[in-house]
Amino acid sequence: MVKLKVEKMSCGHCANAVTAAATKVSGVESAEVDLESGEIAVSGTADVNALIAAITDAGYPASVTS
Structure with a gap:
């Protein structure tokens, strides 16, 4: 399992x-x-x-959690 930090994610949508x-x-x-x-x-x-590329391309910058 991998965990990613996702920015700009604030609601159910x-x-x-x-x-x-x-x-x-x-x-x-x-x-x-x-x-x-x-x-x-x-x-x-x-x-x-x-994964990072797909999520970022959707408008939500992602990175591996530390």
């Missing part, structure tokens, strides 16, 4: 958009957004850089 972007990436088995922490947890074999 944002969470749905981020989840949709992440689940389109090959290898994603599941994705769960936590609005309170501003993170998404993704399980599967997806490439982290592909």
Whole structure:
């Protein structure tokens, strides 16, 4: 599982958009957004850089949590 910090995510619509972007990436088995922490947890074999690119392209800058 990988956790990503997602910026500009503040509502249910944002969470749905981020989840949709992440689940389109090959290898994603599941994705769960936590609005309170501003993170998404993704399980599967997806490439982290592909996840970051997909979520960022959807308008929500993403990065690996530290």
